[in-house]
Structure formats: C-alpha cells, structure tokens
Amino acid sequence: MTTAIDRFDDKARQAFDQIGQSEVYEGELLRHPVYTRFLHWMVALFFFLALFTGFGIYLPWLFRWFMPIFGGGPLAREMHPWFGLGFVIFFGLQALNWIKPMTWTAADSRWLGHLKEIASGREIGTPETGFFNGGQKAMFWEIVAGCVVYLITGIILWMGARTFGRWAVAISYVLHDISAIIMLGGIFIHIYLSTIGEPGTFQAMIRGAVSEAWAWTFHPAWYKEVTGRDPEQACEEARQRGQFGDR
Amino acid sequence: MSDRKTLQIRQISGHSGPSAGFDMQRDAEVCKLIDTTICIGCKACEVACVEWNDMPFSPTTFDNTYQTMPSTRWNFWNLIKFNEHQREDGTIQWLMRKDQCMHCADPGCLRACPADGAIVQYTNGIVDFQQENCIGCEFCVSGCPYDIPKFNPATKRVYKCTLCSDRVGGGLEPACIKACPTGCLKFGTKDDMKYIAEERAKQLRENFGFEHAGVYDPQSIGGTHVVYVLHDAENPERYGGLPKNPVIPWSYTVWKWLFKPVLGTFALFGLVGVWLHYVTVGPWRIQPERPRKPEPPKKKEA
Numbered sequence: 001m002t003t004a005i006d007r008f009d010d011k012a013r014q015a016f017d018q019i020g021q022s023e024v025y026e027g028e029l030l031r032h033p034v035y036t037r038f039l040h041w042m043v044a045l046f047f048f049l050a051l052f053t054g055f056g057i058y059l060p061w062l063f064r065w066f067m068p069i070f071g072g073g074p075l076a077r078e079m080h081p082w083f084g085l086g087f088v089i090f091f092g093l094q095a096l097n098w099i100k101p102m103t104w105t106a107a108d109s110r111w112l113g114h115l116k117e118i119a120s121g122r123e124i125g126t127p128e129t130g131f132f133n134g135g136q137k138a139m140f141w142e143i144v145a146g147c148v149v150y151l152i153t154g155i156i157l158w159m160g161a162r163t164f165g166r167w168a169v170a171i172s173y174v175l176h177d178i179s180a181i182i183m184l185g186g187i188f189i190h191i192y193l194s195t196i197g198e199p200g201t202f203q204a205m206i207r208g209a210v211s212e213a214w215a216w217t218f219h220p221a222w223y224k225e226v227t228g229r230d231p232e233q234a235c236e237e238a239r240q241r242g243q244f245g246d247r
Numbered sequence: 248m249s250d251r252k253t254l255q256i257r258q259i260s261g262h263s264g265p266s267a268g269f270d271m272q273r274d275a276e277v278c279k280l281i282d283t284t285i286c287i288g289c290k291a292c293e294v295a296c297v298e299w300n301d302m303p304f305s306p307t308t309f310d311n312t313y314q315t316m317p318s319t320r321w322n323f324w325n326l327i328k329f330n331e332h333q334r335e336d337g338t339i340q341w342l343m344r345k346d347q348c349m350h351c352a353d354p355g356c357l358r359a360c361p362a363d364g365a366i367v368q369y370t371n372g373i374v375d376f377q378q379e380n381c382i383g384c385e386f387c388v389s390g391c392p393y394d395i396p397k398f399n400p401a402t403k404r405v406y407k408c409t410l411c412s413d414r415v416g417g418g419l420e421p422a423c424i425k426a427c428p429t430g431c432l433k434f435g436t437k438d439d440m441k442y443i444a445e446e447r448a449k450q451l452r453e454n455f456g457f458e459h460a461g462v463y464d465p466q467s468i469g470g471t472h473v474v475y476v477l478h479d480a481e482n483p484e485r486y487g488g489l490p491k492n493p494v495i496p497w498s499y500t501v502w503k504w505l506f507k508p509v510l511g512t513f514a515l516f517g518l519v520g521v522w523l524h525y526v527t528v529g530p531w532r533i534q535p536e537r538p539r540k541p542e543p544p545k546k547k548e549a
Contacts (some may be wrong), residue, residue, distance in 0.1 A: 043350035057384050061261055061363030073362065073382030074403035121528040169389035170359070170496030177502070181510045185517035192521035197530050217534040235534050238365070245533025 359390025
C-alpha cells in the first residue's frame with residue numbers, strides 16, 4: 001500500500017517537474033518540488049472559494065455584499081459543495097504526498113511542549129526539528145480530520161433532509177461550521193507564519209527554494225539531513241563571515 | 248409572494264431580537280380550520296391554490312389512490328392526502344387531509360434559516376418566505392416537522408404556502424377557504440377557530456361515536472395557525488404522517504443564537520492574535536541575527 005502511494009507520488013513529482021521548474025540558487029536548498037507547490041495552491045484556491053461562498057451561507061446578513069461575485073446567494077450555495085469537493089480532493093493528494101514527512105514522532109510532542117517559549121519568541125524551535133515541525137504537523141492533521149468532517153457532513157447537507165433525515169442535517173450543520181471555524185482560525189496563523197512571521201519562508205511555495213540559513217534556523221535536523229553539515233556550526237561560521245540572516 | 252405593506256412582521260429569520268413590527272399591532276392571530284370529518288376530497292382547494300397563486304400546472308402522479316401527487320411541490324402547495332385506515336372490526340375508514348404549511352407559532356423553518364429576512368412571521372401568525380432573500384440552502388427543510396418547504400431548482404429558492412398573505416392582508420380569506428364547497432375549511436381568528444373546532448370535536452365524540460375525536464394544534468411548537476379536527480386525535484400519523492409531537496432540532500437554536508456568534512468571534516481572535524504577536528513579540532528571524540546596536544546608556548535622573 002505504502003509502495004503504491006510512493007510510486008504514485010514519485011510519478012506525479014516527475015511529471016510536474018517536466019511542466020514547471022524550481023529555481024534554486026547558490027546557497028539555497030530545494031524545499032518543495034513543483035507537484036507539492038501545485039497542490040498547495042490548488043488547495044488554497046479551493047479553500048478560499050469554499051470559505052467565501054461558505055461565509056454567504058454562514059452569515060448571509062453580514063456577507064451579502066460580496067455574494068454577487070459568486071452570482072448571488074443561491075448560486076454561491078450551489079457552488080459551495082463543488083468548491084469544497086475540490087478542496088478535499090487536492091488536500092487528499094497533498095496528504096498522500098506528505099504522509100511520510102508528516103508522520104508524528106516523539107520529537108514533535110517535545111516541540112509542542114516548547115510551544116510557549118517558541119510563541120513568545122524566546123526560542124526559535126528545537127534542534128531536532130526535521131522537514132516539518134510539530135506545529136505544522138498538528139495543523140496538517142487538524143486539516144485531515146477537518147476534511148473527513150467536511151466530507152461526511154457536507155454530503156449530508158448537500159443531499160439534504162429528504163435523503164438523510166432532519167436530525168442528520170441539523171447536527172451536520174453544526175459540525176460543518178465548527179470545523180470551518182477551526183480552519184478559519186488556523187488560516188490566519190498559517191498565512192502569518194509563512195509570510196511576515198518568518199521572513200524567507202514564502203519563497204518555498206513560490207519557486208520552491210529556501211536559503212540554507214533559513215533551513216538551519218527553522219529546520220535544523222532537515223538541514224543536517226540534506227547537507228550533512230552541523231546546523232549550529234554552519235550558523236556560527238556564517239556569523240564569523242559576517243553573513244547575517246536578514247541580508 | 249407576500250404583502251409587506253399590509254402585514255406587520257413579528258419575526259425575521261437570521262435575525263436575533265424583536266423586529267420592527269414586534270408587539271406593536273393589535274392584529275388578531277388568524278387561523279385556518281380544517282375539519283377532516285367533512286372533507287369530501289373534491290380538490291377544489293388544490294385548484295383554487297394553483298389558480299390564485301398563478302402557478303404553472305404541474306403533472307400529476309397516479310399511485311392507485313385519489314391523491315394528486317405523493318407530496319406537495321414548489322409550485323403545488325395544497326394537497327389532499329388520501330389514506331385508508333382499517334379498523335379492528337375490519338371496516339375501512341377513508342381519511343382525507345388537506346396538507347399544506349401549518350404556519351407554526353414557533354416555526355422550525357424560520358429557526359433553521361440563516362438568511363436574513365428570507366423567512367418572516369407576521370403579527371397575525373402567517374409564516375411567509377421572501378424568495379428575494381433566500382439563498383437556497385434548504386436548512387428550512389430540516390427545520391420543518393411537516394416536510395413543507397420545497398426547492399425549485401430553476402430559481403434555486405424555496406417555496407411554500409403563504410396562507411394567501413396577499414389576500415389576508417387585503418381582508419379576504421385564503422383562496423382554498425373560498426373554494427371549499429362543504430364548509431370543511433373555515434378561516435378566522437385563532438380563538439374563534441379553536442372554539443368552533445372544540446365544539447365540533449365534542450359533537451363528534453358525543454353524537455357520532457368518535458370517542459377520540461379532537462383538535463390538532465400541537466403545543467410542542469406553540470400551536471399552529473392551521474388546525475385540524477380529526478376523527479382520532481390520538482393517532483394523527485394515520486392522516487398521511489401528521490406528527491403527534493412535532494419537534495424542531497435543538498441544535499439550530501443552540502448553534503444559531505449562542506455558539507455561532509461566539510465561535511465566529513473566536514476565529515477572528517486568530518487574526519487579532521497574529522497581529523498582536525507581530526507587534527509585540529515580532530517575527531522569528533533567520534539566524535545568525537545581525538547584532539543589535541547597543542542602546543545608549545540612560546542618563547541618571549537629577
């Protein structure tokens with residue numbers, strides 16, 4: 001099973017590398033191949049389409065003013081399940097693509113234990129942080145769980161009370177919205193951390209590359225894995241050369 | 248579909264708190280009385296409904312009964328349901344019940360509806376859909392205990408009986424009432440109709456041998472503005488699935504008026520939280536960081 005997923009992912013990555021390209025300059029590392037970036041932006045596109053049409057269903061009195069963009073409230077309602085389906089499908093592919101680096105380890109639990117220090121800026125992370133840190137993995141698995149909830153409750157809401165019964169719809173509506181609210185709170189954190197919160201991160205999803213300094217700062221164990229060098233030593237050498245991260 | 252000029256609005260969907268018309272008019276609550284014991288199943292009310300509301304004719308479905316179609320449609324709001332009930336002694340009772348919106352005092356559709364002003368309740372008790380505000384989410388379908396709101400796929404909006412709010416607003420009775428030849432349908436204030444219904448039920452019990460005859464006005468949803476006189480009020484299910492104790496899922500109430508605004512605000516805290524983080528703690532910088540300029544020594548206060 002795992003090998004079949006691996007073969008599929010490998011083939012997809014190769015195929016997408018033919019279509020697009022990743023610009024990796026001197027002193028940089030490839031972080032996300034074309035396939036991953038493609039999936040990420042498709043997920044993002046469908047997420048926001050589903051989110052904005054969802055707003056029109058969640059609080060029509062507040063979000064009515066931009067519903068005409070989607071052709072009015074009823075059409076937004078009509079399209080919302082399709083956008084949601086797109087989100088779940090592309091995120092499902094991304095989940096297969098990332099199932100290995102996203103596997104939860106004891107190091108991630110320790111990372112979460114340091115969450116207070118990390119959030120308050122006293123620490124940047126833990127030295128054992130690999131390709132993804134505990135926070136990223138927590139977010140990933142939250143979205144996986146959220147997608148399962150979306151899919152089940154979404155189909156119930158889509159097919160309606162005459163197929164699944166009044167109570168199924170009444171309960172699904174609440175679960176669907178709770179899942180959406182958790183993801184809405186999460187998206188602010190995700191966008192912040194990938195842009196102004198951690199300068200140098202955004203380019204990983206644009207041209208696929210990050211600087212080595214970024215790697216040894218935020219994902220030291222991954223840096224060690226790909227370059228074979230010790231991240232702390234590399235950082236110290238850069239300091240002596242006068243090569244600073246904000247340059 | 249409605250007449251806002253002549254009817255004051257008491258409740259609006261997706262809208263907490265009283266509306267402009269709440270408690271400000273001494274409108275009598277209206278009521279339609281349907282005496283199933285003298286209905287002859289002539290379907291004049293079905294025709295009158297289609298006629299008055301200018302609805303396109305809709306194909307009928309024959310299912311070996313006299314019923315026009317299995318259930319009401321978005322363009323067919325008034326349907327007599329024909330049911331046969333076999334008594335214990337083997338005799339058959341042919342039950343006819345005019346099915347339409349019950350205009351509940353506590354409408355499940357209005358509670359479930361998220362769209363502002365898509366469903367309104369007038370001070371006279373009529374529950375009306377305002378299709379221009381409807382977003383077609385069909386949550387009202389799950390809120391309704393009587394399976395009344397029907398979706399029109401062409402307009403992507405939901406329709407149902409208006410109790411002829413346009414006629415009632417102008418001082419006329421609903422079209423179905425006007426068409427009824429037997430006096431099975433009556434229209435007036437809720438108090439009057441309840442009185443007549445109770446008198447009729449008493450008559451049925453005392454003079455006609457229907458010991459369980461009674462009035463259907465379910466208190467679990469605060470009563471309805473359409474009441475039935477039934478031969479057997481103990482078993483309303485026999486009349487084409489009329490629920491004895493209709494309920495509105497509690498999840499709509501709890502979710503809409505409590506968790507929805509509260510949790511929605513929490514999601515915004517995500518935005519506030521990252522902004523506060525940026526301006527107080529600041530971003531995480533790529534290492535090594537450029538050494539900070541030493542702060543000038545503070546002057547000692549004199």
